[in-house]
Amino acid sequence: MNITLSNGKVLPIEMHQIKIVQKTHLPPASRRLEAMQEAGFNTFLLRTKDIFLDMLTDSGTNAMSDRQLSAMMASDDAYAGSESFFRLAAAVQEVFGLRFVMPVHQGRAAEHLLAKAFVKPGDAVLMNYHFTTSKAHVDLAGGRVIELFGEDALETCSCNPFKGNLDLGKFAAAVEERGPERIAYVRMEATTNLIGGQPFSMQNLRDVKAMADSFGIPLVFDGSLISENAYFIQQREAEFAGTTLQEIILEMMRNVDILYMSGRKSAAARGGLIATNRKDFYDRILAWLPVYEGFATYGGMSTKEIEAMAVGLREMTDPAVASSSADFIEYFVRRLAEEGVPVVTPAGGLACHLDATRFLPHIPQSQYPAGALAAAIYIASGIRGMERGTISTDRGADGSETLADMELVRLALPRRLYTLSHIEYAIDRLKWLFVHRELIGGLKFVEEPAVLRFFFGRLAPIGGWDERLAEDFRADFGDAC
Numbered sequence: 001m002n003i004t005l006s007n008g009k010v011l012p013i014e015m016h017q018i019k020i021v022q023k024t025h026l027p028p029a030s031r032r033l034e035a036m037q038e039a040g041f042n043t044f045l046l047r048t049k050d051i052f053l054d055m056l057t058d059s060g061t062n063a064m065s066d067r068q069l070s071a072m073m074a075s076d077d078a079y080a081g082s083e084s085f086f087r088l089a090a091a092v093q094e095v096f097g098l099r100f101v102m103p104v105h106q107g108r109a110a111e112h113l114l115a116k117a118f119v120k121p122g123d124a125v126l127m128n129y130h131f132t133t134s135k136a137h138v139d140l141a142g143g144r145v146i147e148l149f150g151e152d153a154l155e156t157c158s159c160n161p162f163k164g165n166l167d168l169g170k171f172a173a174a175v176e177e178r179g180p181e182r183i184a185y186v187r188m189e190a191t192t193n194l195i196g197g198q199p200f201s202m203q204n205l206r207d208v209k210a211m212a213d214s215f216g217i218p219l220v221f222d223g224s225l226i227s228e229n230a231y232f233i234q235q236r237e238a239e240f241a242g243t244t245l246q247e248i249i250l251e252m253m254r255n256v257d258i259l260y261m262s263g264r265k266s267a268a269a270r271g272g273l274i275a276t277n278r279k280d281f282y283d284r285i286l287a288w289l290p291v292y293e294g295f296a297t298y299g300g301m302s303t304k305e306i307e308a309m310a311v312g313l314r315e316m317t318d319p320a321v322a323s324s325s326a327d328f329i330e331y332f333v334r335r336l337a338e339e340g341v342p343v344v345t346p347a348g349g350l351a352c353h354l355d356a357t358r359f360l361p362h363i364p365q366s367q368y369p370a371g372a373l374a375a376a377i378y379i380a381s382g383i384r385g386m387e388r389g390t391i392s393t394d395r396g397a398d399g400s401e402t403l404a405d406m407e408l409v410r411l412a413l414p415r416r417l418y419t420l421s422h423i424e425y426a427i428d429r430l431k432w433l434f435v436h437r438e439l440i441g442g443l444k445f446v447e448e449p450a451v452l453r454f455f456f457g458r459l460a461p462i463g464g465w466d467e468r469l470a471e472d473f474r475a476d477f478g479d480a481c
């Protein structure tokens with residue numbers, strides 16, 4: 001929620017009070033340098049005891065509400081027929097208008113079952129953009145992902161309010177080229193994660209659905225970040241200016257054949273689900289559910305998390321909840337842009353993304369500017385972000401480096417976890433780092449796994465810049481902060 005101050009400035013404000021807290025601490029700069037060295041300059045390998053603000057991801061790290069926590073206490077543990085499942089089904093019916101629901105242990109489990117049920121070897125799956133796990137499951141089923149994003153989806157500096165839109169011309173061309181029978185489904189991802197949390201418009205979703213129907217292709221909707229996309233539609237698409245988020249979500253669902261989602265993001269729980277009104281689709285997916293997840297009424301989830309997800313689904317339709325991260329991110333991005341720090345615009349729905357290509361133009365892509373920036377941010381602030389660039393892109397089959405489309409550092413804002421003073425602190429340290437950007441150098445691999453190297457790979461700074469950066473930081477702030 002945004003409020004306007006008496007001086008005309010807009011301030012994002014917390015529409016909740018904090019009743020349970022977890023103590024955190026800021027390790028001194030000398031310890032941060034050491035911890036980064038121990039972690040092989042890979043933020044995934046840091047331990048949380050060394051982290052002040054954890055902005056690695058918004059997945060499963062959101063603050064939960066009092067109602068979610070109390071619902072967990074009253075869960076009904078049963079292998080089959082659990083009341084917790086029926087409370088989830090009621091929430092899915094109310095929030096999405098969908099009759100059939102299957103719990104799964106998380107979002108990627110839904111992707112696995114969908115690929116099992118729909119993707120045959122040689123099939124294509126069309127997407128507005130891929131997500132790492134959604135692509136992996138299509139690949140493993142022998143299918144192929146074709147991305148149909150618009151012209152400026154990958155531009156880091158843009159005014160397009162709907163960079164997540166799927167390009168209809170490319171859609172028609174892909175169907176023309178392969179034939180509709182070789183296309184398993186078209187997948188629309190809400191608040192498109194890997195291009196910076198960018199939404200699609202309702203008009204685009206309606207157009208994609210109409211075209212998919214004309215070819216007889218099912219539309220699968222990845223709703224992991226659905227409430228943020230609904231909020232952006234309300235804020236940015238004229239037709240929906242006065243419409244409630246609940247109505248927007250229902251209108252979205254009138255344009256999908258199958259919804260699936262991770263429960264770890266918008267729903268502020270842990271788990272996932274698949275839902276549909278198509279009995280034939282439900283039956284087809286259900287056949288795989290007990291094999292990989294569990295019985296139809298728990299699907300690999302604990303009943304406690306089923307209860308938390310049911311409450312989380314209803315709560316995410318509250319504008320105070322749906323806007324909580326988005327408004328803070330917008331503030332974060334706007335303030336950094338005012339200071340000249342290169343960020344991705346417009347602000348998205350899950351994180352503030354820094355553009356390492358513009359932040360560190362002196363570091364060639366082969367020396368991983370986004371990885372270097374993520375390491376430098378940690379040394380200068382104790383904040384953990386995530387590299388989304390060439391390190392996150394594995395080498396080609398011949399061992400050659402694949403340079404990423406974009407070199408980004410993602411600073412995710414878990415929903416309702418941090419306060420505005422945390423954001424102010426982050427802005428200040430990023431400003432300092434930008435002024436001292438010449439101190440930052442590149443990285444090279446010292447241990448490099450062949451697959452998903454960003455998780456476990458270890459790197460080293462080229463030319464000992466880490467020590468110099470920490471020294472300059474201590475000269476300005478002392479060791480304690």
Ligand SMILES: *Cc1c(COP(=O)(O)O)cnc(C)c1O
Nearest residue numbers: 106107108131133193224262264
């Ligand atoms: C996180 C996420 C997934 C995968 O969900 P998990 O619960 O992490 O398995 C799929 N799609 C999108 C858009 C996501 O953000």
